[in-house]
Amino acid sequence: MSNIYEIAEKVGLSPSTVARALSGRGYCSSESRRKVLEAAKELNYSPTHAAKTLKSKRTNKILFCIPDIYNPFYFGMIKGANDVLEEYGYYTLLCHTKHNIEEELKMIDVLREKYGDGMIFVSFHFCEENIGAVNASEMPIVLTNRYDSPDGNDNFDYVYVDTYMGVQLATRHLAEQGHRKIAFIGGSLDEQTSFERYSGWKDELVESGLNPDDELVYEGDYTIESGYSCAERIVKSSHVPTGIVAANDLMAIGFIRYCDDHGIRIPEDFAVVGMDNTDFSTVIRLTSINMRQEEIGLNAASLLMERILEGRTCKKTIRIEPKLVVRESSIPGK
Amino acid sequence: MSNIYEIAEKVGLSPSTVARALSGRGYCSSESRRKVLEAAKELNYSPTHAAKTLKSKRTNKILFCIPDIYNPFYFGMIKGANDVLEEYGYYTLLCHTKHNIEEELKMIDVLREKYGDGMIFVSFHFCEENIGAVNASEMPIVLTNRYDSPDGNDNFDYVYVDTYMGVQLATRHLAEQGHRKIAFIGGSLDEQTSFERYSGWKDELVESGLNPDDELVYEGDYTIESGYSCAERIVKSSHVPTGIVAANDLMAIGFIRYCDDHGIRIPEDFAVVGMDNTDFSTVIRLTSINMRQEEIGLNAASLLMERILEGRTCKKTIRIEPKLVVRESSIPGK
DNA sequence: TTGAAAGCGCTAACAC
DNA sequence: GTGTTAGCGCTTTCAA
Numbered sequence: 001m002s003n004i005y006e007i008a009e010k011v012g013l014s015p016s017t018v019a020r021a022l023s024g025r026g027y028c029s030s031e032s033r034r035k036v037l038e039a040a041k042e043l044n045y046s047p048t049h050a051a052k053t054l055k056s057k058r059t060n061k062i063l064f065c066i067p068d069i070y071n072p073f074y075f076g077m078i079k080g081a082n083d084v085l086e087e088y089g090y091y092t093l094l095c096h097t098k099h100n101i102e103e104e105l106k107m108i109d110v111l112r113e114k115y116g117d118g119m120i121f122v123s124f125h126f127c128e129e130n131i132g133a134v135n136a137s138e139m140p141i142v143l144t145n146r147y148d149s150p151d152g153n154d155n156f157d158y159v160y161v162d163t164y165m166g167v168q169l170a171t172r173h174l175a176e177q178g179h180r181k182i183a184f185i186g187g188s189l190d191e192q193t194s195f196e197r198y199s200g201w202k203d204e205l206v207e208s209g210l211n212p213d214d215e216l217v218y219e220g221d222y223t224i225e226s227g228y229s230c231a232e233r234i235v236k237s238s239h240v241p242t243g244i245v246a247a248n249d250l251m252a253i254g255f256i257r258y259c260d261d262h263g264i265r266i267p268e269d270f271a272v273v274g275m276d277n278t279d280f281s282t283v284i285r286l287t288s289i290n291m292r293q294e295e296i297g298l299n300a301a302s303l304l305m306e307r308i309l310e311g312r313t314c315k316k317t318i319r320i321e322p323k324l325v326v327r328e329s330s331i332p333g334k
Numbered sequence: 335m336s337n338i339y340e341i342a343e344k345v346g347l348s349p350s351t352v353a354r355a356l357s358g359r360g361y362c363s364s365e366s367r368r369k370v371l372e373a374a375k376e377l378n379y380s381p382t383h384a385a386k387t388l389k390s391k392r393t394n395k396i397l398f399c400i401p402d403i404y405n406p407f408y409f410g411m412i413k414g415a416n417d418v419l420e421e422y423g424y425y426t427l428l429c430h431t432k433h434n435i436e437e438e439l440k441m442i443d444v445l446r447e448k449y450g451d452g453m454i455f456v457s458f459h460f461c462e463e464n465i466g467a468v469n470a471s472e473m474p475i476v477l478t479n480r481y482d483s484p485d486g487n488d489n490f491d492y493v494y495v496d497t498y499m500g501v502q503l504a505t506r507h508l509a510e511q512g513h514r515k516i517a518f519i520g521g522s523l524d525e526q527t528s529f530e531r532y533s534g535w536k537d538e539l540v541e542s543g544l545n546p547d548d549e550l551v552y553e554g555d556y557t558i559e560s561g562y563s564c565a566e567r568i569v570k571s572s573h574v575p576t577g578i579v580a581a582n583d584l585m586a587i588g589f590i591r592y593c594d595d596h597g598i599r600i601p602e603d604f605a606v607v608g609m610d611n612t613d614f615s616t617v618i619r620l621t622s623i624n625m626r627q628e629e630i631g632l633n634a635a636s637l638l639m640e641r642i643l644e645g646r647t648c649k650k651t652i653r654i655e656p657k658l659v660v661r662e663s664s665i666p667g668k
Numbered sequence: 669t670t671g672a673a674a675g676c677g678c679t680a681a682c683a684c
Numbered sequence: 685g686t687g688t689t690a691g692c693g694c695t696t697t698c699a700a
């Protein structure tokens with residue numbers, strides 16, 4: 001590897017001429033350019049990112065933090081964001097934060113150091129700590145969840161799909177099939193997004209004229225295993241429902257697997273609806289809620305580009321509506 | 335945001351003292367340090383990555399290129415690598431190269447610019463072009479496939495799982511169940527890794543005393559859809575096998591889904607073995623080959639750290655053996 | 669214990 | 685068209 005000084009020496013020109021030849025900006029005779037490019041190739045030259053960035057203040061990189069890359073839920077979001085960013089010549093770098101606030105704070109810090117020009121920040125749980133860091137970074141960051149802090153002093157954007165409405169759609173679908181006892185398998189109710197989903201279930205039952213019984217609420221952790229163990233608890237409870245709304249596809253899969261293992265029929269014994277409409281749901285024909293992840297990613301990237309390239313400084317938020325996708329797990333004979 | 339000069343001015347010390355206070359290296363009275371740290375907090379100071387890197391030549395970042403982040407096959411690899419890198423205080427940044435050589439070359443270029451200290455490079459297809467770029471970068475790069483170029487002038491490391499042996503295990507398993515006609519669903523035979531897998535099937539059939547008939551070879555593209563369409567071609571062919579070896583789980587799933595859709599029973603009508611042993615294979619009880627992805631990631635990261643932290647310059651390669659995991663898709667009544 | 673100064677590699681304004 | 689020069693923000697040697 002080499003630098004512009006070595007090239008300059010080799011071709012007998014000044015470093016600035018070399019820089020101009022390489023960048024294509026500023027004057028440079030075609031003869032000089034030819035010699036410079038030739039020498040650059042010979043010396044296996046490559047510019048140094050750090051040096052360029054130090055001057056230009058541009059990295060052309062966007063950091064994309066994801067709590068769980070193993071969850072197919074995010075695949076569409078990544079694609080959507082990537083498609084937009086690529087168009088602008090931006091690189092997308094994915095960071096796996098492992099559902100862990102320490103990792104999130106670390107990555108926000110990396111952004112603060114201007115390792116990237118902006119960030120798309122996905123998290124299960126926004127709180128004072130990570131939101132505080134987001135605000136303090138003073139960098140362009142887009143959340144993929146709704147978040148308005150009490151004091152209203154935030155200055156980041158967010159794009160969100162209305163998960164509350166998503167669970168409502170799932171619950172209403174089961175109610176419309178005539179189910180009177182509809183259980184909800186969610187995440188820890190302490191987490192903001194989990195609580196939102198729980199509320200969708202509860203409110204929709206009331207709207208449908210049914211009774212939201214908290215004994216029908218089961219806390220899992222969005223994994224197949226937790227869906228499985230919730231199924232066991234549900235089946236063995238004194239209060240067995242006929243409809244199941246799971247807060248994501250993986251828990252729905254766990255539920256169905258338990259049923260398979262114990263000779264319980266889907267949808268005859270339990271009608272099941274998942275959420276996220278991942279590839280899994282096609283594979284096992286699970287009725288699910290399309291959360292339009294790709295559009296989230298797409299919009300998030302666009303908001304970032306507005307801030308970075310057009311210098312927008314005011315806050316923007318975007319709401320996206322989920323859609324019900326009916327498959328065999330919720331309707332007998334379909 | 336601010337810099338060390340503003341802090342220096344605020345506390346009435348020189349920039350170099352501020353730098354020492356912040357870094358903890360070099361002399362600095364505790365009183366000065368206290369004042370500096372306080373001012374840094376007030377001014378919302380954060381060091382600039384580019385400036386640090388320009389001097390130190392260290393980014394503490396590793397780029398991890400993956401051709402298809404949507405494929406669960408890589409999940410274990412990411413985890414393995416990440417666990418090791420984290421221990422060394424390194425950050426892992428994932429780059430989705432979308433099975434596309436242009437994207438790969440772009441990322442190798444980003445590394446060449448020293449945006450990261452090293453790279454784990456996963457690809458479906460190594461060729462002169464990307465291997466040439468790897469060699470030219472003169473940066474620490476580990477491949478997760480076997481690759482020795484004809485001239486033997488490579489100077490990168492690789493860790494690989496013996497996929498050839500993996501397909502052999504799958505094929506032998508079916509042969510041992512008494513299957514005489516065993517089809518192979520693979521990727522494009524032009525791709526190095528696909529050809530390797532194909533050879534495993536072919537050679538194992540010969541070893542098992544069976545006839546490797548090229549009419550039983552079907553080319554897919556590692557997606558569920560292609561497994562589905564191969565199934566259709568297989569079922570409608572004049573030469574219907576009883577055993578199916580798929581070069582990955584997704585194609586096996588596609589195959590099984592076609593059978594489901596057409597009333598064909600697994601494993602009675604077709605015994606199916608996939609490869610990669612992903613979560614999918616547990617879900618649908620698919621016999622598969624454990625490719626020990628986590629160990630690949632783990633070893634790849636260790637090799638990188640040896641180069642970066644210990645300055646190793648000689649080439650190293652590591653071979654890992656796959657394992658057969660038997661489930662219901664290949665043995666009736668299991 | 670602190671400060672001055674050079675330098676990392678590139679950019680860009682300005683002078684020639 | 686080309687060269688000189690002054691930074692970008694931080695690190696580190698050396699002198700004080």
